[in-house]
Amino acid sequence: MTAGTDGRGGPAGTTGSGDGDRIVALDVLDIRFPTSRELDGSDAMNPDPDYSAAYVVLRTSNGPEGYGLAFTIGRGNDVQAAAIRSLAHHVVGRPVPETAADLAALSAELVGDSQLRWLGPEKGVAHMALGAVVNAAWDLAARRAGLPLWRFLSGMTPEEIVGLVDFRYLSDALTPDEALDILRRAEPGRAERAAALVRDGYPAYTTSPGWLGYTDDKLAGLARQALADGFDMIKLKVGGSLDDDVRRLGLAREVVGPDVRIAVDANQRWDVGTAIAWMRELAPFDPYWIEEPTSPDDVLAHAAIARAVSPIRVATGEHVQNRVVFKQLLQAGAVDVVQLDACRVGGVNENVAILLLAAKFGVPVCPHAGGVGLCELVRHLAMVDFVAVSGTTEGRVIEWVDHLHEHFTDPAVVRGGRYVAPAEPGFSARLRDETLTDYRYPDGPVWTGLEER
Amino acid sequence: MTAGTDGRGGPAGTTGSGDGDRIVALDVLDIRFPTSRELDGSDAMNPDPDYSAAYVVLRTSNGPEGYGLAFTIGRGNDVQAAAIRSLAHHVVGRPVPETAADLAALSAELVGDSQLRWLGPEKGVAHMALGAVVNAAWDLAARRAGLPLWRFLSGMTPEEIVGLVDFRYLSDALTPDEALDILRRAEPGRAERAAALVRDGYPAYTTSPGWLGYTDDKLAGLARQALADGFDMIKLKVGGSLDDDVRRLGLAREVVGPDVRIAVDANQRWDVGTAIAWMRELAPFDPYWIEEPTSPDDVLAHAAIARAVSPIRVATGEHVQNRVVFKQLLQAGAVDVVQLDACRVGGVNENVAILLLAAKFGVPVCPHAGGVGLCELVRHLAMVDFVAVSGTTEGRVIEWVDHLHEHFTDPAVVRGGRYVAPAEPGFSARLRDETLTDYRYPDGPVWTGLEER
Numbered sequence: 015m016t017a018g019t020d021g022r023g024g025p026a027g028t029t030g031s032g033d034g035d036r037i038v039a040l041d042v043l044d045i046r047f048p049t050s051r052e053l054d055g056s057d058a059m060n061p062d063p064d065y066s067a068a069y070v071v072l073r074t075s076n077g078p079e080g081y082g083l084a085f086t087i088g089r090g091n092d093v094q095a096a097a098i099r100s101l102a103h104h105v106v107g108r109p110v111p112e113t114a115a116d117l118a119a120l121s122a123e124l125v126g127d128s129q130l131r132w133l134g135p136e137k138g139v140a141h142m143a144l145g146a147v148v149n150a151a152w153d154l155a156a157r158r159a160g161l162p163l164w165r166f167l168s169g170m171t172p173e174e175i176v177g178l179v180d181f182r183y184l185s186d187a188l189t190p191d192e193a194l195d196i197l198r199r200a201e202p203g204r205a206e207r208a209a210a211l212v213r214d215g216y217p218a219y220t221t222s223p224g225w226l227g228y229t230d231d232k233l234a235g236l237a238r239q240a241l242a243d244g245f246d247m248i249k250l251k252v253g254g255s256l257d258d259d260v261r262r263l264g265l266a267r268e269v270v271g272p273d274v275r276i277a278v279d280a281n282q283r284w285d286v287g288t289a290i291a292w293m294r295e296l297a298p299f300d301p302y303w304i305e306e307p308t309s310p311d312d313v314l315a316h317a318a319i320a321r322a323v324s325p326i327r328v329a330t331g332e333h334v335q336n337r338v339v340f341k342q343l344l345q346a347g348a349v350d351v352v353q354l355d356a357c358r359v360g361g362v363n364e365n366v367a368i369l370l371l372a373a374k375f376g377v378p379v380c381p382h383a384g385g386v387g388l389c390e391l392v393r394h395l396a397m398v399d400f401v402a403v404s405g406t407t408e409g410r411v412i413e414w415v416d417h418l419h420e421h422f423t424d425p426a427v428v429r430g431g432r433y434v435a436p437a438e439p440g441f442s443a444r445l446r447d448e449t450l451t452d453y454r455y456p457d458g459p460v461w462t463g464l465e466e467r
Numbered sequence: 468m469t470a471g472t473d474g475r476g477g478p479a480g481t482t483g484s485g486d487g488d489r490i491v492a493l494d495v496l497d498i499r500f501p502t503s504r505e506l507d508g509s510d511a512m513n514p515d516p517d518y519s520a521a522y523v524v525l526r527t528s529n530g531p532e533g534y535g536l537a538f539t540i541g542r543g544n545d546v547q548a549a550a551i552r553s554l555a556h557h558v559v560g561r562p563v564p565e566t567a568a569d570l571a572a573l574s575a576e577l578v579g580d581s582q583l584r585w586l587g588p589e590k591g592v593a594h595m596a597l598g599a600v601v602n603a604a605w606d607l608a609a610r611r612a613g614l615p616l617w618r619f620l621s622g623m624t625p626e627e628i629v630g631l632v633d634f635r636y637l638s639d640a641l642t643p644d645e646a647l648d649i650l651r652r653a654e655p656g657r658a659e660r661a662a663a664l665v666r667d668g669y670p671a672y673t674t675s676p677g678w679l680g681y682t683d684d685k686l687a688g689l690a691r692q693a694l695a696d697g698f699d700m701i702k703l704k705v706g707g708s709l710d711d712d713v714r715r716l717g718l719a720r721e722v723v724g725p726d727v728r729i730a731v732d733a734n735q736r737w738d739v740g741t742a743i744a745w746m747r748e749l750a751p752f753d754p755y756w757i758e759e760p761t762s763p764d765d766v767l768a769h770a771a772i773a774r775a776v777s778p779i780r781v782a783t784g785e786h787v788q789n790r791v792v793f794k795q796l797l798q799a800g801a802v803d804v805v806q807l808d809a810c811r812v813g814g815v816n817e818n819v820a821i822l823l824l825a826a827k828f829g830v831p832v833c834p835h836a837g838g839v840g841l842c843e844l845v846r847h848l849a850m851v852d853f854v855a856v857s858g859t860t861e862g863r864v865i866e867w868v869d870h871l872h873e874h875f876t877d878p879a880v881v882r883g884g885r886y887v888a889p890a891e892p893g894f895s896a897r898l899r900d901e902t903l904t905d906y907r908y909p910d911g912p913v914w915t916g917l918e919e920r
Contacts, residue, residue: 059581060581060582060584062581063581087582087585088585089553089580089582090550090553090582090585090586092553093546093549093550093553093586093592093593096549097543097592100542100543100545127542128514129513129516129517129539129540129541129542130542130543132516132540132541132543133539133543133546133547133591133592135735135762135763136764137590137591137764137788138586138590138591138592138594138788139546139550139586139591139593140543140546141591142586182738182762183738183761183762183764183765184738185740186738186740186768282588286638286639287638309635309791311590311636311788311789311792311795312636312795313766313767313795314766314798315639335590335591335764336764338764339764341765342764342765342766342768346767
């Protein structure tokens with residue numbers, strides 16, 4: 015089936031590039047990094063991840079291409095890749111998207127595929143797949159515009175930005191008019207805040223010291239290094255053993271002193287009662303937030319935990335499947351920190367909805383990063399939040415994990431504990447050509463070499 | 468990787484068949500039926516479904532095989548099939564499961580695959596995939612035991628049944644001890660209730676009159692037929708147009724009279740405000756329940772709608788992704804009817820958890836059926852509920868949609884408005900060999916024939 019012929023999003027000819035350029039192919043690659051050998055990324059639920067990307071390239075008839083990805087942790091990356099391929103008929107043959115309206119139409123068509131919707135709806139493999147394609151389309155449009163995504167998106171009018179959002183299931187918490195008000199209030203200071211980002215960057219915190227597989231010495235050394243690198247916040251993984259957590263958090267607090275924030279992250283390990291009891295034991299070390307205390311699906315449990323552990327903040331988001339669950343977490347007072355993820359939900363469009371919801375409820379957005387390419391992508395979204403939505407960095411900070419950046423053509427850079435504002439056109443998801451060759455699973459030389467050893 | 472060697476569920480040699488039979492292959496087929504041509508299954512969100520199954524066969528070294536499926540509505544069935552294939556290493560080489568403990572171990576190993584868990588967790592394509600495999604393992608075990616699944620499962624001890632359940636994330640609503648109490652209370656009358664099922668069957672309602680694509684004449688004719696067939700409850704799809712719904716529901720009420728229950732089903736079409744306003748207009752026709760008024764992810768929205776539309780019941784479940792969301796729907800008083808689905812969640816084990824949760828909260832389970840094979844499978848689960856869990860059919864009824872049964876070797880049968888208790892060994896998911904040949908997508912003769920026309 016050719017794109018645009020199945021009744022949603024309008025015929026392919028009605029939107030897009032004035033110069034007639036079209037998307038001619040959607041290529042998907044299964045790229046995996048053997049991270050489980052170093053225990054980078056090890057936590058209470060994920061003991062041996064091989065950080066991976068189902069990587070998508072939108073090939074065009076002329077000019078720049080678009081790049082996107084879904085992040086996984088190994089097995090199943092091929093399933094994720096297959097899910098992305100299943101969306102090809104929606105984009106191949108389509109004019110290259112250029113405007114907010116083009117990008118809104120593409121997102122609506124993908125979300126509205128009623129047969130594929132059954133596989134979610136709007137969650138899991140199918141939703142991450144469409145998120146990867148939507149993000150690749152945004153990357154493409156921003157490249158064509160010659161702007162980094164954060165500038166491209168935050169340069170749109172409030173009306174255009176509202177038009178990106180699917181308000182289905184949101185109207186009991188956020189209406190289009192309320193969203194427009196939020197965006198209009200932030201409009202006057204946009205240029206000034208963009209200039210501040212270029213000058214000062216955006217606050218970051220580092221998770222590098224805290225992986226569960228690390229020794230105490232490695233933890234202490236990396237915490238010291240974090241201070242030396244200019245961070246004023248670090249994060250530790252918890253939830254494996256209470257004794258270990260008490261010892262490790264005590265050690266970290268000793269190393270960094272009382273003024274540096276230490277967040278802890280349980281990676282969904284606990285039930286409600288355990289979460290509350292465990293955090294009571296960790297409270298003397300003044301944790302800044304508890305992240306993913308329980309199932310990401312459990313709004314009511316997060317609300318109960320938030321009430322019990324206050325003033326410790328509750329944070330979640332990297333596994334929150336869509337805007338409907340974020341909406342409820344906010345309505346129920348279940349989160350104090352919204353950790354949106356660039357690749358879990360339906361791409362830029364749904365993340366704009368999540369930024370607007372968080373702004374409506376006055377809850378800070380502190381994006382989840384790490385993985386493969388998440389630091390590269392989420393910095394754009396946090397910067398859009400600052401420039402065009404919330405208008406502030408107060409209580410806001412982007413996660414930083416210092417690995418795998420060398421594989422990207424426009425890698426995230428953190429200096430003095432702050433993300434540098436990206437300047438290159440696009441959404442920064444492009445992997446280097448050598449990486450695509452070396453790490454292709456299962457036939458790239460990195461993987462065939464592992465098998466031979 | 469060989470099954471049982473990756474650290475969860477114990478080594479493959481510790482459980483299973485005494486006679487040494489093993490699972491030697493996991494085969495997956497992409498089977499699709501071109502139902503969109505007749506508008507069977509058309510509703511407000513799914514205008515043109517091609518009912519499909521990602522069909523799994525567990526081949527064994529000796530004796531009966533096991534059959535399971537994930538139901539989809541067309542595009543993406545290949546992705547669903549790929550997700551099932553990705554689980555092969557957990558089952559191939561494993562002893563044929565025979566006991567409750569074997570089936571608990573298999574489910575735990577599949578749910579516990581930390582790399583695949585990232586793709587959910589416990590939702591969407593990845594979760595339906597493991598549900599299909601778990602169900603196939605139950606089918607296999609029941610066939611080996613020579614019992615229909617409902618007898619096989621409801622013959623287990625309360626302790627064995629509790630052992631099937633993953634209580635992670637449930638303990639704030641249901642503990643293992645509470646589950647044991649529920650099962651023990653139902654133990655005395657088991658034999659008598661099983662005999663009653665064989666004698667009288669289990670109450671059914673029919674959705675056949677109500678698909679949105681049908682004309683008024685077809686609706687009225689089928690509603691009349693439903694009465695003649697002995698049903699005392701029918702269901703209509705709503706949510707496309709309010710005027711149409713008022714007319715159609717009025718017509719149906721006129722045909723069936725005041726004493727037959729008419730449920731309505733919006734298939735997730737509405738936001739909260741629309742749902743409440745729409746149901747106010749339909750209230751004069753005395754709808755029995757409103758099904759899927761909004762997003763299946765939206766616990767708080769269902770709760771708000773339930774408060775506003777009472778005494779009309781709120782029902783949902785066919786798209787509820789897992790036990791954690793069912794738990795919250797029950798905790799929040801958001802549902803009056805739990806519509807579990809055999810193929811949406813993690814198979815029999817998770818559905819046992821959902822039956823126990825519903826029993827704990829005193830809410831009736833009325834399974835979702837239709838699709839491909841759902842009638843065949845859910846009748847077993849409803850019968851387990853009656854025999855071993857809730858001990859009653861009060862307020863309980865299984866959906867009946869009269870299509871595609873001819874493709875199954877042990878088809879669901881409804882007589883006089885009641886499901887006949889299945890007597891053949893297994894879980895009834897086996898498709899006929901001719902169907903596997905004729906409807907295989909895209910190369911079976913039914914599909915190549917369509918292309919040629």
